[in-house]
Amino acid sequence: xxxxxxxxxxxxxxxxxxxxxxxxxxxxxxxxxxxxxxxxxxxxxxxxxxxxxxxxxxxxxxxxxxxxxxxxxxxxxxxxxxxxxxxxxxxxxxxxxxxxxxxxxxxxxxxxxxxxxxxxxxxxxxxxxxxxxxxxxxxxxxxxxxxxx
Amino acid sequence: xxxxxxxxxxxxxxxxxxxxxxxxxxxxxxxxxxxxxxxxxxxxxxxxxxxxxxxxxxxxxxxxxxxxxxxxxxxxxxxxxxxxxxxxxxxxxxxxxxxxxxxxxxxxxxxxxxxxxxxxxxxxxxxxxxxxxxxxxxxxxxxxxxxxxxxxxxxxxxxxxxxxxxxxxxxxxxxxxxxxxxxxxxxxxxxxxxxxxxxxxxxxxxxxxxxxxxxxxxxxxxxxxxxxxxxxxxxxxxxxxxxxxxxxxxxxxxxxxxxxxxxxxxxxxxxxxxxxxxxxxxxxxxxxxxxxxxxxxxx
Numbered sequence: 001x002x003x004x005x006x007x008x009x010x011x012x013x014x015x016x017x018x019x020x021x022x023x024x025x026x027x028x029x030x031x032x033x034x035x036x037x038x039x040x041x042x043x044x045x046x047x048x049x050x051x052x053x054x055x056x057x058x059x060x061x062x063x064x065x066x067x068x069x070x071x072x073x074x075x076x077x078x079x080x081x082x083x084x085x086x087x088x089x090x091x092x093x094x095x096x097x098x099x100x101x102x103x104x105x106x107x108x109x110x111x112x113x114x115x116x117x118x119x120x121x122x123x124x125x126x127x128x129x130x131x132x133x134x135x136x137x138x139x140x141x142x143x144x145x146x147x148x149x
Numbered sequence: 150x151x152x153x154x155x156x157x158x159x160x161x162x163x164x165x166x167x168x169x170x171x172x173x174x175x176x177x178x179x180x181x182x183x184x185x186x187x188x189x190x191x192x193x194x195x196x197x198x199x200x201x202x203x204x205x206x207x208x209x210x211x212x213x214x215x216x217x218x219x220x221x222x223x224x225x226x227x228x229x230x231x232x233x234x235x236x237x238x239x240x241x242x243x244x245x246x247x248x249x250x251x252x253x254x255x256x257x258x259x260x261x262x263x264x265x266x267x268x269x270x271x272x273x274x275x276x277x278x279x280x281x282x283x284x285x286x287x288x289x290x291x292x293x294x295x296x297x298x299x300x301x302x303x304x305x306x307x308x309x310x311x312x313x314x315x316x317x318x319x320x321x322x323x324x325x326x327x328x329x330x331x332x333x334x335x336x337x338x339x340x341x342x343x344x345x346x347x348x349x350x351x352x353x354x355x356x357x358x359x360x361x362x363x364x365x366x367x368x369x370x371x372x373x374x375x376x377x378x379x380x381x382x383x384x385x386x387x388x389x390x391x392x393x394x395x396x397x398x399x400x401x402x403x404x405x406x407x408x409x410x411x412x413x414x415x416x417x418x419x420x421x422x423x424x425x426x427x428x429x430x431x432x433x434x435x436x437x438x439x440x441x442x443x444x445x446x447x448x
Contacts, residue, residue, distance in 0.1 A: 012401050017326025023293040024328065027300060028336050034304045053308055129247045130276040134309040 038138065043070040046142055054135050056123035057107065060084065061139060064116055069143075084111055084120035100129050115140050151260040153253055154383075155188070155282035156317075157306070158289060159298020161269035164319040165288045166194045167351055169266040170362040171373060174227030175380035178364075181261040185225060186232040188249060188278040189268040191241055193234035199225050200360055201233055209235035211252055212244045218252050227365055230260070246277035253281045262383070271305045279311040286342060287313055290320045291327035296336060303337060315342035317379060322347045343379035348372030 009016065036053040040046045047059045051072050060071040062081035071077030088111045092098050103109040110121045112129075114136035121127065121135070156165045156172075166189075173185045187195035187208065196202040204223055210216040211232075218232065225231035235241065253263060267278035279285060285306045289299040299316070306313050316337055318330065321344050330341050345351075350370035354363045364373045 015325045017324045019326055019328065019332075020293050023297075024332060024336065027293060027297045030297070031300055031304070031336065031338065034307070128273045128276055130250075130273065130280045131309065133247075134280065138310060 038142075043139075043142065044072070047072045047139070050135060050138060054123075054127070054131065056121050056127070058120075058122040059135070059139075060120040062118045062120060064089075064113075064118060069117065070139075080120055081118075084109075085118050087111060088113065088118050100132060102126050112136060151182070151184075151257045151263050152284060153257065153263040153265065153282045155265040155267050155278045155285050155311070156288055157267040157275060157279065157285060157299075157302050158269050158287065158295070159271070159300070159302045160290075160295050161192075163269075163288050163290050163295055164345070164351075165269070166198055166266050167354065167362070168288060168317060168319065168345070168376065168379075169264050170195060170198045171351075171364045171376045172380055172383075173225075173229045173262070173264050174362055174364045175373075175377050176262050176264075176383065177228040179380060179384055181384065182230075182259070183228075184222065184230045184232065184256065184260040184263045186253065186263060186265050187234035188246075188265040188274070188281070190234050190244055190246055190274055191268060193236055195266045196231075196233035196236075198355065198360060198362060199231055199233075201225060201231060202236065204233045207233050207235035207240075208252075209237065209240040209244050212246065212248050213240065214248075218256055222256070226361060246274045249277040250281040271301055275302070276305065276309060279306045280309050282311055285311050285313040287316045287337065287339065288319055289316060289333070291318050291329075291333065293328065296328060296333060300337060303339070313337075313339055315340045317341075317343045317345065319345045320347045321345060342382055343375055345375040346371045 008014075036049050038046060038049055038053070040049060047061070047070055051057070051059055058071070058073050058080075060073060060077055060080045061069040062085050063069060064085065066082045066085040068077045068081040071080065073080060087103075088098075088101060091101050091111075092113075099112070101111040103111075104126075108121075108123050108126045110119075110123070110127060110132060112119045112121075112132050114133070117136075117140070119132070119136050119139070121132070127135070156169050158165050169185060173183045177183045185195060185199070187193045189195070190208060190212070196204065201223060204221075206216045206221045208221060211218050211221050221232050222230050223233065253265070257263065265278045265282055268274045285303075287299045287303055289295045303313050316333060316339050318333060318341060321327065323346075328336075330344060334341055348363070348371050350367040351363045351372040354360065354366075357366075363370055364376065367373060
């Protein structure tokens with residue numbers, strides 16, 4: 001009987017497919033977790049949002065002399081900015097064409113200059129330079145728009 | 150100033166390369182200056198589809214800083230210009246794809262449309278293509294794994310501040326179990342730019358002695374018609390997407406005719422070996438946005 005039904009189904013081109021509704025609900029849920037409001041006027045809040053958006057543990061923006069512009073870390077920002085900037089300046093003096101510096105410890109420390117600032121990012125996995133640039137551009141865009149932080 | 154579109158997907162094999170080639174030629178046929186770039190630097194296929202796999206200077210050379218992009222632009226079929234990617238594994242390993250954005254920006258003035266055939270996935274090479282593009286078109290099949298993967302690509306695109314503008318759904322067969330365009334729009338929160346039906350003519354474009362995009366040898370096929378509609382959307386001409394559902398009688402007749410269609414007799418291995426050993430073979434030297442309302446379902 002089954003083979004007759006199969007043959008008839010094939011002959012008539014019957015469609016026995018169905019929409020996997022459970023899977024669709026799961027997919028919809030994924031996207032709902034990835035909405036980030038980056039319109040915050042508070043730079044620290046913005047960095048916290050960017051931390052979630054780019055899936056990193058910490059972002060510190062420092063000026064080239066080592067002073068902190070903004071950071072997501074509590075209490076360690078000054079130390080991070082000074083050490084990060086000193087490290088970057090040292091490596092830059094040894095390898096003048098350095099663009100991005102990645103240091104693997106238990107986690108990744110990443111240093112990148114962008115428009116007279118040093119971006120110091122800590123994350124469990126390394127960011128690509130394209131992603132690092134996107135993060136820096138987003139912060140710089142907010143800073144240059146002249147918003148009151 | 151031209152606009153750069155990246156055609157990306159989560160999964161491979163959803164038809165990005167085929168759509169890029171045919172869409173580029175469709176835009177060119179509408180009088181636009183089009184540049185196709187094979188930005189899939191690891192698994193370059195676009196040059197194969199355009200029949201230009203033996204080009205001496207490639208995107209690899211440009212990204213390595215050994216050639217300028219102008220030197221890597223060739224005249225492709227159907228009036229398009231084309232930048233091939235290298236097939237060499239060695240140069241691929243040395244290439245820094247992060248330079249792609251700067252390279253593409255240098256020729257934006259010379260073309261109306263620059264289409265990037267991006268790799269599948271969300272790895273560094275995909276990110277480079279996304280960051281080089283002004284707009285991103287997501288290509289997917291109407292099935293859940295393909296949509297789940299393209300969703301991740303969309304999230305990555307947004308992380309890079311690229312702008313996903315719409316979705317192209319390929320291999321549409323109008324089966325009950327396919328995810329409907331409305332649901333795809335809701336899930337991806339993007340408009341549908343095109344619904345390309347499953348088309349044997351497109352599938353066979355890689356199975357010819359001289360490989361070429363379907364638009365050049367079967368311009369009236371269903372798939373090419375859908376690609377032309379996407380080109381119209383990109384150039385600003387609005388059109389309505391029609392999803393034609395086949396009735397049970399049509400399906401029955403199609404099935405019946407396919408059963409009685411003669412297939413070429415397959416040769417046995419013994420026959421093939423016998424034939425090949427007879428003689429030595431000769432060597433030849435010589436989209437503005439589209440709203441939900443504009444999708445009509447015809448029963």
